[in-house]
Amino acid sequence: MPELPEVETVRRGLTELVAGSQIRSVDVLYAKMVNLPKVAFEKALKNKTIEKIDRRGKYLLIRLSDDLTIVSHLRMEGKYDVEPEGAPIGKHTHVIFHLTDGRQLRYNDTRKFGRMNLVNTGEELSVAGLKTIGPEPTEQDLTVDYMETIFGKSKKMVKPFLLDQSKIAGLGNIYADEVLWLSKIHPEQPVNSISLAGIKRLRKNIIAEIQKAIAGHGTTVHSYSTASGEAGNFQNQLNVYGREGEPCLRCGTPIVKIKLAQRGTHFCPKCQVVHGVNND
DNA sequence: CCCGCGTCCTGCGGGC
DNA sequence: TGCCCGCAGGACGCGG
Numbered sequence A: 001m002p003e004l005p006e007v008e009t010v011r012r013g014l015t016e017l018v019a020g021s022q023i024r025s026v027d028v029l030y031a032k033m034v035n036l037p038k039v040a041f042e043k044a045l046k047n048k049t050i051e052k053i054d055r056r057g058k059y060l061l062i063r064l065s066d067d068l069t070i071v072s073h074l075r076m077e078g079k080y081d082v083e084p085e086g087a088p089i090g091k092h093t094h095v096i097f098h099l100t101d102g103r104q105l106r107y108n109d110t111r112k113f114g115r116m117n118l119v120n121t122g123e124e125l126s127v128a129g130l131k132t133i134g135p136e137p138t139e140q141d142l143t144v145d146y147m148e149t150i151f152g153k154s155k156k157m158v159k160p161f162l163l164d165q166s167k168i169a170g171l172g173n174i175y176a177d178e179v180l181w182l183s184k185i186h187p188e189q190p191v192n193s194i195s196l197a198g199i200k201r202l203r204k205n206i207i208a209e210i211q212k213a214i215a216g217h218g219t220t221v222h223s224y225s226t227a228s229g230e231a232g233n234f235q236n237q238l239n240v241y242g243r244e245g246e247p248c249l250r251c252g253t254p255i256v257k258i259k260l261a262q263r264g265t266h267f268c269p270k271c272q273v274v275h276g277v278n279n280d
Numbered sequence B: 001c002c003c004g005c006g007t008c009c010t011g012c013g014g015g016c
Numbered sequence C: 001t002g003c004c005c006g007c008a009g010g011a012c013g014c015g016g
Helices: A004-018 A038-045 A144-152 A158-163 A173-183 A196-215
Strands: A023-028 A050-056 A059-064 A068-073 A078-084 A093-099 A103-109 A115-120 A256-260 A263-267
Touching: A004 A050, A004 A059, A004 A078, A004 A103, A004 A196, A023 A038, A038 A068, A038 A115, A144 A196, A158 A173, A158 A263, A173 A196, A173 A263
Parallel strands: none
Antiparallel strands: A023 A093, A050 A059, A059 A068, A068 A115, A078 A103, A093 A103, A256 A263
16 A cells, blocks of 8 residues: 555654564564565574664665665555564464564555565665666656656656656555646656656656655555554545545546556546647 | 556455 | 455566
8 A cells, every 4th residue: 555655654663663673583474475485584584683774665675683684565555563472463464573672563464465575785676676666756866857858768658657666766556646636737648748847847746745745644545554553644635536526626627537557547637638749 | 678467465345 | 135346555477
């Protein structure tokens, strides 16, 4: 479920809760969750200290002593919870880190889509998604020049393009719909037909929206909450996502939902129209 | 190389 | 009510 702002919120929560803690042992309850054979994964993590938690796009990089890093991707529904030793194990708990202070860090994931890759620090690029990941959606990293170049080279529809992590890191289905609505760009618009003004508008909205969502601790759907039990509140600031049939907040036209590249896509059919080449 | 599609999983809500 | 189907904030790997 989580997109960049939710993963960043998890990163901050984990930093508060477990940075500096030592792992006594690890239990892998669902072997496919980890890249190494279960026993090797468990053995390698024995007695390691969690030094800090970094993030790249939607990936958490859990830095451990002895130059080890767990590359953790939550995919749709992964979450970390800290529980006291002895708390009942939920049916969706797949990895348990026993800490030396008596607490446990538990990885829970209803759909089992999440993955943990244990690698040597510095060799994160051996993880498939990190090899090709695009720039972070920040003022410094996501430059106008870069956007102009990649947009000029593809005829792909802009919505699926924004979901491609090798182009820009961190956007998912919700924020892609939101930034296109904010930028008044139709989700089916081919990227090489978006004017420079449109690209600049989109870039500004991507950067600002991600920052705003991080400030709001991310978007909560279902019963998602962060490691520290803190639910995000950004869902209250969504303009189009999940608002099918409700009036557009700019013009009152009912929001439409279509399917693009297998993903639900929300937009305003009046504010967001497909333009001709470079016609804004 | 690019693109679209199936696949990995479980739970929930809508419709019959 | 019960069942079946489609859908869900992701991304990889495959084949064309």
